[in-house]
Amino acid sequence: MKIDEKDFGKAFLYSCYVEKVFGHEQFIPEHVVLFQLSGETHFDLEKGKLTTRAGQILVARRNQLAKAFKYPSENLAYQSISIMLHADRLKKYALDHQLSADRKQQADTNILLEGDVFIKSYFESLAPYAEAADRVSPQMETIKIYELITLLLERYPALKDLLFDFSEPHKIDLEEFMLKNYKYNVPLENFAKLSGRSLASFKRDFEKMFRTSPRKWLKEKRLSEAYYLIENKRKRPAEIYLDLGFENLSHFYASFKEKFGITPAAINSIA
Structure with a gap:
């Protein structure tokens, strides 16, 4: 190519x-x-x-x-x-x-x-x-x-x-923002800025809201969505891994198996 x-x-x-x-x-x-x-x-x-x-x-x-x-x-x-x-x-x-x-x-x-x-x-x-x-x-x-x-x-x-509008993002509802944008594969600093927070404030508010760290929550949320799409929508891993914020297919497979104990291909073959 x-x-x-x-x-x-x-x-x-x-x-x-x-x-x-x-x-x-x-x-x-x-x-x-x-x-x-x-x-x-x-x-x-x-x-x-x-x-x-x-x-x-x-x-x-x-x-x-x-x-x-x-x-x-x-x-x-x-x-x-x-x-x-x-x-x-x-x-x-x-x-x-x-x-x-x-x-x-x-x-x-x-x-x-x-x-x-x-x-x-x-x-x-x-x-x-x-x-x-x-x-x-x-x-x-x-x-x-x-x-x-x-x-x-x-x-x-x-x-x-x-x-010529140079205003910065204002502080917004963190739960609504993250549930809407968790599929974007960007550094935490970007999530923090767009939610109107410093990185330290973002992490503090996030852990208070979700009872876990941002990185762990993002990984779990993306993998859970992947499982749903494969099982219920019959999506192939190659169709969804980029949309869900994974950098490459091998990383997606490894993370999926680590969480669920099976490969994505095995989901719909289980009786």
Whole structure:
């Protein structure tokens, strides 16, 4: 399988695949602008599903969990360019242009847009940067990012409220949050941040709520869900292990047998 992911600068990522690929980046720490050149990206987000198709732009908010599945089209490879809009650059842009958010965005805000001729031309202009990645200086990177922000705001002024909202996640109901998001394979630090807590506070509140440690609970919860899906929904291990937050199939098999004393394949063969 041909795989090509190329970073140019610290904020740009070009992706090209000829077969379906599961994206392992499951925490989005900064706002991201993704332009779909060809194929489709299917996102599994905290508040639902979303698909980007050729010519579309996704502006994804920072501080959220996400899974991405990348599909080539029938005749073309999957291609996309993603640009990370770091908060420090956005703050500098806002200061230079005297901009601020008029209202706080909803926590589940992700905006899907249709690219116009100017925005499409902008992404085409990035091709030389991808080809000469080692020559992209921080100054060049900043210029191209500022250009993108300006184009987006000219075409979609309402994006101001998303891009320049620098508030941090507030403290939320931990039980509801974890039961909704336990399948995401991210560090505990990310769960803590998204629940509006420091890591120490997250662990303390978690153990008070669930009477066990976060790592143990996550493993037990994922394995119990796996058992249910295999026994009742007749799912195959290869179909579910990534969705449930396991990094590879062998790790899933070993963890499953350790907990239940049998392999996943043996469940439905037991009389």
